[in-house]
Amino acid sequence: xxxxxxxxxxxxxxxxxxxxxxxxxxxxxxxxxxxxxxxxxxxxxxxxxxxxxxxxxxxxxxxxxxxxxxxxxxxxxxxxxxxxxxxxxxxxxxxxxxxxxxxxxxxxxxxxxxxxxxxxxx
Numbered sequence: 679x680x681x682x683x684x685x686x687x688x689x690x691x692x693x694x695x696x697x698x699x700x701x702x703x704x705x706x707x708x709x710x711x712x713x714x715x716x717x718x719x720x721x722x723x724x725x726x727x728x729x730x731x732x733x734x735x736x737x738x739x740x741x742x743x744x745x746x747x748x749x750x751x752x753x754x755x756x757x758x759x760x761x762x763x764x765x766x767x768x769x770x771x772x773x774x775x776x777x778x779x780x781x782x783x784x785x786x787x788x789x790x791x792x793x794x795x796x797x798x799x800x
Contacts (some may be wrong), residue, residue, distance in 0.1 A: 743769065752782040 722730070731747050738744055746759040755778065760770040773781075 739763070750778050753778055753785065755781065 727747060731745055735744050742763050744761050744763045746761060748757050748759070749755070750757050755773065757778070758772045759768060761768055
C-alpha cells in the first residue's frame with residue numbers, strides 16, 4: 679500500500695499512463711488547504727473566571743472540597759488550590775509552591791543576567 683506524501687501546498691494534476699490501452703489519463707489532484715496559523719487564545723475575563731470557579735465549587739460540594747483561583751504575586755502565574763471546605767486545609771496546589779519558587783528564581787536570575795549584559799556593553 680502506498681501512502682502519499684501530503685504537503686501544505688496544492689498539488690497540480692498529473693498525467694498517468696494506464697496499462698493496456700496506453701492512453702494518458704489525468705490523475706485527480708489532491709487539494710490540501712494550507713495550514714492556518716493558530717490565533718492566540720484569548721484570556722478569560724475576571725468575571726468568566728469567577729463564574730467558572732463558582733460552578734466548579736458547586737460540583738465539588740458533594741466531595742467536601744472547594745477550589746480557589748489566584749495569581750501568584752512574584753511570578754504573575756495563575757494558582758489553583760484544592761481545599762477542604764470545612765477545615766480550609768490545603769489538599770493540593772497547582773503549580774506547587776516549589777515550582778513557583780523555582781520560576782521566581784529563574785525570573786530573578788534572568789533579570790540579573792540582562793543587567794550584567796547591558797553593563798558590559800556600555
